[in-house]
Amino acid sequence: MDTAFLIESAVKVCVVLGFILLGVPIIVWMERKVIGHMQDRIGPERVGPYGLLQTIADGIKLFMKEDLVPAQSDKVVFIIAPALTVVTALVATTVIPWGDTVQVFGRTIPLHVADVNVALLFVLATTSMGVYGVVLGGWASNSKYPLLGGLRSSAQMISYELAQGIALVGVILMTGTLSLAQIARAQEHLWFVVPQFFGFVIYVLSAIAETNRAPFDLPEAETELVAGFHTEYSSMKWAFYFLGEYANMIVVSGVAITVYLGAWHGPVLPPVLWFLIKLSLFLFFYVWLRATFPRLRYDQLMAFGWKVLLPASILNLVVTATVLALRSGP
Amino acid sequence: MILQGLLFAMFAGTAVGCAIGMVFHRNPVHCALLLVAVLLSISGLFVLLNAPFIAALQVLVYAGAIMVLFLFVVMLLNIRGESPLLTTGSAKGFGILFAIIVFVELLWTVLSPSTELSAPTSMLPRGFGSPAAIGRVLYTVWLYPFEITSILLLIAVVGAVVLAKRKFL
Numbered sequence: 001m002d003t004a005f006l007i008e009s010a011v012k013v014c015v016v017l018g019f020i021l022l023g024v025p026i027i028v029w030m031e032r033k034v035i036g037h038m039q040d041r042i043g044p045e046r047v048g049p050y051g052l053l054q055t056i057a058d059g060i061k062l063f064m065k066e067d068l069v070p071a072q073s074d075k076v077v078f079i080i081a082p083a084l085t086v087v088t089a090l091v092a093t094t095v096i097p098w099g100d101t102v103q104v105f106g107r108t109i110p111l112h113v114a115d116v117n118v119a120l121l122f123v124l125a126t127t128s129m130g131v132y133g134v135v136l137g138g139w140a141s142n143s144k145y146p147l148l149g150g151l152r153s154s155a156q157m158i159s160y161e162l163a164q165g166i167a168l169v170g171v172i173l174m175t176g177t178l179s180l181a182q183i184a185r186a187q188e189h190l191w192f193v194v195p196q197f198f199g200f201v202i203y204v205l206s207a208i209a210e211t212n213r214a215p216f217d218l219p220e221a222e223t224e225l226v227a228g229f230h231t232e233y234s235s236m237k238w239a240f241y242f243l244g245e246y247a248n249m250i251v252v253s254g255v256a257i258t259v260y261l262g263a264w265h266g267p268v269l270p271p272v273l274w275f276l277i278k279l280s281l282f283l284f285f286y287v288w289l290r291a292t293f294p295r296l297r298y299d300q301l302m303a304f305g306w307k308v309l310l311p312a313s314i315l316n317l318v319v320t321a322t323v324l325a326l327r328s329g330p
Numbered sequence: 331m332i333l334q335g336l337l338f339a340m341f342a343g344t345a346v347g348c349a350i351g352m353v354f355h356r357n358p359v360h361c362a363l364l365l366v367a368v369l370l371s372i373s374g375l376f377v378l379l380n381a382p383f384i385a386a387l388q389v390l391v392y393a394g395a396i397m398v399l400f401l402f403v404v405m406l407l408n409i410r411g412e413s414p415l416l417t418t419g420s421a422k423g424f425g426i427l428f429a430i431i432v433f434v435e436l437l438w439t440v441l442s443p444s445t446e447l448s449a450p451t452s453m454l455p456r457g458f459g460s461p462a463a464i465g466r467v468l469y470t471v472w473l474y475p476f477e478i479t480s481i482l483l484l485i486a487v488v489g490a491v492v493l494a495k496r497k498f499l
Contacts, residue, residue, distance in 0.1 A: 077359070117460060121386035128394025132366070135398065139359060139405050147405065154402050158395060178461055 012113045016093055024246040025055035030280075031287045038291040059239065067235040070141060077140035082237045085133030085244030089251055092126040095119040096254040097181045099264045099272040111272065112181060119180040120172065123255055124165055127210060131157045133244060134212070138229035149228030152298060157210055159302060163309040164206035170199040170320040171259050180255070184263030191262035198316045200260040202309055207252040209305065211245060213286060215293035216301060253282040338378055345371035358404045362397060369393045381459035 029044065029052060036043025044051030069075055094113040101110045116122050131154055138150020172178060174195065175186045183192075193200045209216040225231070230241050257263060257278045264271035266278075296304070345368050352364035369392045376385035468476050 074357075074359070077363070116382060118382045118386045121383070121390060125386050125389035125394055128390055128398075131394070131398050132401075135401055135405075136359075136363070139401075151402065151405060154398050158398060161395070176462075 008109060009113065012109075013094070016098075016113055017090065020090060020093055020247050020250060021243075023250065024243055025059065027246050027249070027283055028055045028058075028242075030283070031290075034284065034287045035291045038288075062235055062239045065235040067237065068232075070143070070232050072142045073232065074140040074142065077136050078232075079237070081133050081137035081140055082233065082240035082244070083133075084136065085130055086240050086247065088126045088130040088133065089244045089247035092123050092251045093247070093254070095122050095180055096251070097184055097258060097263065098275050099270075100185070110181065115179070115181060118178045120168060120178045120183070120255075120259075123180075123251065124161070124168075127248065127251065128157070128161055130244070130248060133241070134229050137233065137241070141229075141232035143232055145226045146229050146231045149225050149231070153212065153229060156212075156216070156301060156305070159305040160206040160209040160216075160309070163202055163305065163313045164210060166310070166313040166317055167199040167202040167206070168259060169317050170196050173317075173320055173324055180258050184258050184265075187262045188265055191260065191265075193260040193262075196260065196316075196320070198312065199320075200256070202313045202316065203256060203260065206305070206309055207256060208286070208289065209301070211248045211252055213245075213249065214290040215295050217295060249283060249286060250279070253279055253286070257282060334378060338375070341371040341374035341378070344368075345375070359401065362400050362404060365400075366393050366397050369397070379459070383459060383461045383464055 032054070033043040033051065044054035047053040047057045069078055095116050097110070097112040099111040101108050103109075134153040134157075135150045138146040138148075138153070141147070171183060171192050174192065175183050177183060177186075186192075230238055233241065257275065261278055261282075264275045266274035269277075348364045348367040348371065352361045352368065355361045355364060369388060373385040373388040373393070376382070376388060
């Protein structure tokens with residue numbers, strides 16, 4: 001616990017935090033641009049080159065807007081709820097390994113903020129805490145549509161968490177560790193997407209539901225719930241919900257890449273760059289899904305989670321365990 | 331060591347403060363939230379005790395799943411009133427009785443000579459509190475209690491389904 005270690009940690013925290021907070025406007029811009037082109041439009045183009053500064057302009061606009069708190073709302077909870085969403089998402093980014101170790105001033109520095117030996121559980125725990133932001137926001141608004149959105153979200157996130165967790169157990173069985181850095185190192189020769197293909201598919205599907213993204217964005221289905229849980233929110237509180245959502249997307253994509261897609265491993269280019277390339281491709285995939293698929297109906301969503309994804313993930317777990325047991329011999 | 335002491339004071343203080351707040355608050359949703367805060371501080375205490383696995387499970391299972399379901403029910407019932415949840419005398423009496431029983435049990439465990447409260451963490455064996463170590467103990471020494479607990483939980487699940495479905499049969 002020396003001074004150098006404290007400085008190193010502080011620098012890493014600042015870098016990761018800055019990366020996420022600066023990355024979110026770029027992802028938003030990318031999403032609008034990509035969806036625009038997929039729908040044969042141009043997308044934002046007025047502010048800055050290729051409309052790159054559009055999100056910054058939107059951010060300033062949101063900052064200047066009047067911050068409304070409904071008179072009949074539960075004020076304390078109403079204010080805390082959006083912050084919860086952001087905090088839980090940002091805390092989860094601390095355990096994602098962005099690359100292998102690097103040598104700086106003769107010190108070996110691992111490229112993740114905190115090396116927790118239960119990193120995978122830590123990520124699952126923090127994302128499960130993220131439900132509170134949505135549920136409490138919906139409840140504290142004291143209004144019908146937000147409450148319905150909040151209830152939907154809690155049911156949806158709890159249901160898909162199960163399949164997500166059990167899908168990850170397959171990889172944990174293969175590596176025998178919960179540390180994300182060690183799982184990443186184990187994929188130097190073979191990415192786990194090959195032996196754990198079904199686990200990967202289940203993880204990605206439930207991750208989309210977990211982050212409330214289309215086609216599973218039922219908590220904010222505007223065709224039936226106005227704007228779902230954030231109907232009563234305005235200004236920066238509303239922006240916080242979106243910051244949290246996009247930060248969560250970075251977290252689940254980071255975990256998917258680390259666990260299934262070979263983390264920082266790749267030829268020629270430096271490891272961190274590989275990680276960022278994979279991250280961008282994964283986020284592009286997210287946007288692509290949103291532009292392609294219509295929203296599911298609520299009962300379809302729950303039936304899919306409980307009757308398809310959960311049994312499939314358990315089957316995947318049983319098969320993985322059996323194969324591993326047979327291979328290691330009696 | 332100073333840092334650990336400060337962290338302990340912070341987590342323990344938050345836990346006790348939020349627990350008191352939970353008991354005395356009128357609004358059920360606020361009570362549930364304060365209970366979540368208690369569970370989070372306890373998980374912080376587990377981290378200080380070199381048990382990150384149990385800390386993560388504490389957050390994942392209690393704070394992340396069970397308490398969300400609690401909130402879910404409270405919201406569906408929409409109990410907004412300022413009236414206390416339990417007003418009848420007998421219910422209150424039972425509550426106080428059980429609280430006293432649990433308190434005496436805890437006191438008994440803490441004060442009994444077999445409990446070493448001052449064991450320094452540096453004396454712990456390597457790998458203490460890791461998932462592997464806990465799993466090994468759970469599936470060898472404590473196998474029967476573990477299996478009995480899981481059957482109890484299964485009975486509760488089946489019971490809930492039966493009770494909920496009875497109306498539609």
